[in-house]
Amino acid sequence: MKADIIEEKGAILQRGNDTYAIAPHIPGGFIDVATFRRLVDVAEKYEATALKLTSGQRIAIIGIREEELDLVWKDLGMSIGYAIGLCVRMVKFCPGTTYCRHGKQDAIGLGLKLDRLYHGYHLPAKFKIGVAGCEYGCAAPLVKEIGLRGMPEGWTLTAGGNCGAKPRFGDLIAEGLNDAEAEEAVARIIHFFEGCDWAKKMRLGRVIDKMGLDEFKKAVAT
Amino acid sequence: MKDDILSKAAILQRDGETYAIMAPLLGGVMDMQAARRIADVSEAYGIKSLKVTGAQRLALIGIREEDIDAVYEALGTKPQQGAALCQQYVKVCPGNTFCTRGQRDTLAFAKRLSERFHPFPNITAKIKIGIAGCFNSCVEPAIKDIGLIGLPSGWIVMAGGSGGKDPILGEVIAKNQGDDQVLELVEAILKYYRAASLRPLTRNMRLGIILKKDGTARLRSVCGLE
Numbered sequence: 001m002k003a004d005i006i007e008e009k010g011a012i013l014q015r016g017n018d019t020y021a022i023a024p025h026i027p028g029g030f031i032d033v034a035t036f037r038r039l040v041d042v043a044e045k046y047e048a049t050a051l052k053l054t055s056g057q058r059i060a061i062i063g064i065r066e067e068e069l070d071l072v073w074k075d076l077g078m079s080i081g082y083a084i085g086l087c088v089r090m091v092k093f094c095p096g097t098t099y100c101r102h103g104k105q106d107a108i109g110l111g112l113k114l115d116r117l118y119h120g121y122h123l124p125a126k127f128k129i130g131v132a133g134c135e136y137g138c139a140a141p142l143v144k145e146i147g148l149r150g151m152p153e154g155w156t157l158t159a160g161g162n163c164g165a166k167p168r169f170g171d172l173i174a175e176g177l178n179d180a181e182a183e184e185a186v187a188r189i190i191h192f193f194e195g196c197d198w199a200k201k202m203r204l205g206r207v208i209d210k211m212g213l214d215e216f217k218k219a220v221a222t
Numbered sequence: 223m224k225d226d227i228l229s230k231a232a233i234l235q236r237d238g239e240t241y242a243i244m245a246p247l248l249g250g251v252m253d254m255q256a257a258r259r260i261a262d263v264s265e266a267y268g269i270k271s272l273k274v275t276g277a278q279r280l281a282l283i284g285i286r287e288e289d290i291d292a293v294y295e296a297l298g299t300k301p302q303q304g305a306a307l308c309q310q311y312v313k314v315c316p317g318n319t320f321c322t323r324g325q326r327d328t329l330a331f332a333k334r335l336s337e338r339f340h341p342f343p344n345i346t347a348k349i350k351i352g353i354a355g356c357f358n359s360c361v362e363p364a365i366k367d368i369g370l371i372g373l374p375s376g377w378i379v380m381a382g383g384s385g386g387k388d389p390i391l392g393e394v395i396a397k398n399q400g401d402d403q404v405l406e407l408v409e410a411i412l413k414y415y416r417a418a419s420l421r422p423l424t425r426n427m428r429l430g431i432i433l434k435k436d437g438t439a440r441l442r443s444v445c446g447l448e
Binding site for chain 1: 236242274275277278283313316318360362364387
């Protein structure tokens with residue numbers, strides 16, 4: 001019987017219980033053509049079944065044999081995307097002011113920074129971060145544990161969103177934040193949640209429901 | 223002054239010069255041949271970056287206006303009107319084809335749905351459809367205009383979700399639906415949506431906002447639901 005998940009190799013067992021899928025770390029889904037080509041070459045070399053663009057803005061390589069996982073990672077030369085486990089699964093971000101005409105804030109800049117700080121960071125439960133450069137919210141920030149939306153006057157921060165069986169929008173925590181303030185507010189929320197030993201596998205939205213929004217705001221205030 | 227070229231599903235980028243288009247990939251799945259072709263084309267036309275988008279599509283960013291047609295041709299596709307970056311899409315999880323948690327064949331169903339309804343009716347607001355193979359909802363069906371969740375007993379159908387400026391969680395309008403039943407429901411919802419988007423009071427609005435104004439009784443009735 002094969003393991004459902006091999007966490008240290010970022011591998012997820014696929015249907016048929018035979019092969020695995022891996023999802024290399026591609027911050028924000030931005031990948032240059034050379035890296036993309038290498039990914040395709042490696043996938044072909046190891047006879048992967050398919051590539052799948054995921055909701056976490058990754059490219060999953062599906063159909064890798066267990067005994068070849070290490071070789072695949074070595075050939076890719078990329079780090080693991082934490083698509084699994086109790087941690088910050090991803091920092092999802094949009095093209096922001098770098099590429100998109102609608103962008104009001106630098107979503108790539110802040111997204112990359114948060115990605116460097118928190119991607120894979122262990123927490124009591126699954127945790128997602130979405131950074132969108134405008135209120136359209138291409139990175140779906142309202143259904144992320146931490147959502148940032150770029151407005152002309154700064155970042156709007158929401159906390160406690162999720163989809164799934166009990167979908168819930170994030171609650172408004174702060175508005176008009178600059179990049180540094182947004183980063184600091186994110187740090188406070190993450191470090192608060194990190195200390196919630198009682199919240200094992202409980203997503204942040206449930207934690208907020210349990211303690212009440214006002215209490216939560218106090219707990220993460222400066 | 224340049225602008226988006228919607229007839230070519232090409233989106234003007236911030237530089238005011240170059241465009242982004244989407245590689246034609248149903249459900250974000252590509253085989254190695256398709257992937258290699260994208261790599262070749264991207265290199266040939268000096269693409270600045272590829273981006274996996276929130277909608278599981280692959281954007282080719284930084285195409286010169288005069289190259290747009292050639293890029294489509296090299297990718298082996300044609301621009302699909304209305305399929306521009308953020309107007310209309312079907313987003314789908316790996317389902318029981320790949321994922322051990324998947325409880326329905328989302329990829330095959332997405333193909334059926336796309337073939338039946340594409341090109342989608344000309345609705346001026348967005349049409350986003352999310353097809354998830356289990357409750358975990360990798361494709362966020364609760365914030366799609368039409369969201370489906372696949373369970374062993376059938377599909378849950380939600381309508382009216384959106385995630386942007388006016389966030390709304392979709393409302394469950396039916397449960398335990400078979401594939402054919404869902405296709406009928408989608409057809410009825412799209413017809414309702416198109417008609418409402420032409421009426422003065424609800425012109426150009428997202429389905430969720432229309433339902434807030436209209437209530438869901440009428441939608442349920444045109445869908446044959448009580």
